[in-house]
Amino acid sequence: MGLEVRDVVVRYAGATADAVAGVDLDVADGEILALLGPSGCGKSSLLRAVAGLEPLARGQVRYDGADLAGVPVHRRGFGLLFQEGQLFAHRDVGRNVAYGLETARVPRAERTARVRELLDAVGLAGYERRPVTTLSGGERQRVALARALAPRPRLLLLDEPFSALDRGLRERLAVEVREVLKATGTTAVFVTHDHDEAFTVADRVGVMQAGRLLQVAPPEELWRRPASRAVARFLGYQAFVPRADGGLLAVGPTGLRAAPEGSGAPGGPGEPGEPGAPATWAEVVGSAFRRGRTEITVEADLGSGRRRLVALADGVSAPAPGTKVAVTLDPAGCAVVPD
Numbered sequence: 441m442g443l444e445v446r447d448v449v450v451r452y453a454g455a456t457a458d459a460v461a462g463v464d465l466d467v468a469d470g471e472i473l474a475l476l477g478p479s480g481c482g483k484s485s486l487l488r489a490v491a492g493l494e495p496l497a498r499g500q501v502r503y504d505g506a507d508l509a510g511v512p513v514h515r516r517g518f519g520l521l522f523q524e525g526q527l528f529a530h531r532d533v534g535r536n537v538a539y540g541l542e543t544a545r546v547p548r549a550e551r552t553a554r555v556r557e558l559l560d561a562v563g564l565a566g567y568e569r570r571p572v573t574t575l576s577g578g579e580r581q582r583v584a585l586a587r588a589l590a591p592r593p594r595l596l597l598l599d600e601p602f603s604a605l606d607r608g609l610r611e612r613l614a615v616e617v618r619e620v621l622k623a624t625g626t627t628a629v630f631v632t633h634d635h636d637e638a639f640t641v642a643d644r645v646g647v648m649q650a651g652r653l654l655q656v657a658p659p660e661e662l663w664r665r666p667a668s669r670a671v672a673r674f675l676g677y678q679a680f681v682p683r684a685d686g687g688l689l690a691v692g693p694t695g696l697r698a699a700p701e702g703s704g705a706p707g708g709p710g711e712p713g714e715p716g717a718p719a720t721w722a723e724v725v726g727s728a729f730r731r732g733r734t735e736i737t738v739e740a741d742l743g744s745g746r747r748r749l750v751a752l753a754d755g756v757s758a759p760a761p762g763t764k765v766a767v768t769l770d771p772a773g774c775a776v777v778p779d
């Protein structure tokens with residue numbers, strides 16, 4: 441059954457708006473859900489409410505069908521992992537990981553075996569006797585993860601666990617965490633403002649904005665079928681063009697192609713909002729070579745006013761500002777959203 445969040449409201453004294461404004465959410469047994477949203481949208485507040493660290497102004501949090509109202513944090517059977525894992529400096533790595541097992545009075549031999557198993561799972565086999573002060577930031581968060589998983593929590597709550605680390609390491613850790621959570625069958629809610637991290641780690645991603653959950657869907661579905669313009673804009677869709685038959689065509693970051701003047705030049709502006717339609721003329725503002733391809737910033741009117749857009753280059757290498765290029769919509773990089 442897993443986690444059930446029903447109409448949860450979190451309200452801070454003196455605040456003008458609710459931090460969490462009526463959220464419903466289900467996380468199935470064994471599922472990894474990422475909560476993604478801009479800073480201040482209420483992700484942490486929701487996570488803390490689930491943990492029991494923040495009181496509910498309204499609503500219910502249930503686990504396996506049981507209402508958790510009145511159940512204190514340490515009785516919920518949840519594991520917590522925050523940005524700074526806050527390891528015990530006076531304990532070595534092994535005894536950090538063993539902490540929850542000691543408080544649960546797990547016998548020593550079993551503890552030792554479990555610590556070994558978890559250090560192995562997080563890629564730190566043999567680190568038992570290392571002082572935590574000698575670890576790198578990434579190693580510390582791995583130890584914190586192993587410590588949180590050691591007592592086999594029925595739900596693991598992670599709040600931006602890698603945001604203090606550099607990008608490359610974060611990307612590797614996101615992959616590793618997913619592997620560890622799947623290997624241990626752990627149910628998890630992972631709070632992040634990093635799109636790539638959310639899409640890498642999660643089975644489903646929930647997009648939050650201003651205290652509300654706008655959409656929850658598997659990564660690819662979320663990307664291909666954003667439920668609203670707000671979700672699409674948050675994901676990085678750059679323009680919204682009205683369609684003849686209603687709705688909007690959302691143009692993604694790879695949804696526009698630019699071709700040089702004279703390469704099968706457009707006859708004129710195409711029908712707005714129809715992928716594959718004849719091209720529109722656009723004026724080059726600038727360009728950048730990134731991730732192995734040329735991204736051209738253009739000014740164009742796709743049918744919703746003249747604006748700056750990014751197009752991928754087809755056979756154009758860094759055209760000079762002011763040059764005219766033909767831009768076409770690439771259906772593979774576009775999505776249809778309701779108004």
Ligand SMILES: Nc1ncnc2c1ncn2[C@@H]1O[C@H](COP(=O)(O)OP(=O)(O)OP(=O)(O)O)[C@@H](O)[C@H]1O
Nearest residue numbers: 452453455459478479480481482483484485486633
């Ligand atoms: N203890 C508190 N007292 C008063 N207001 C708070 C408190 N904690 C958070 N808030 C407010 O509640 C809103 C939601 O904050 P929250 O930390 O849940 O957002 P978040 O999405 O996790 O943001 P971030 O990614 O920056 O941590 C914000 O407007 C924040 O200022």
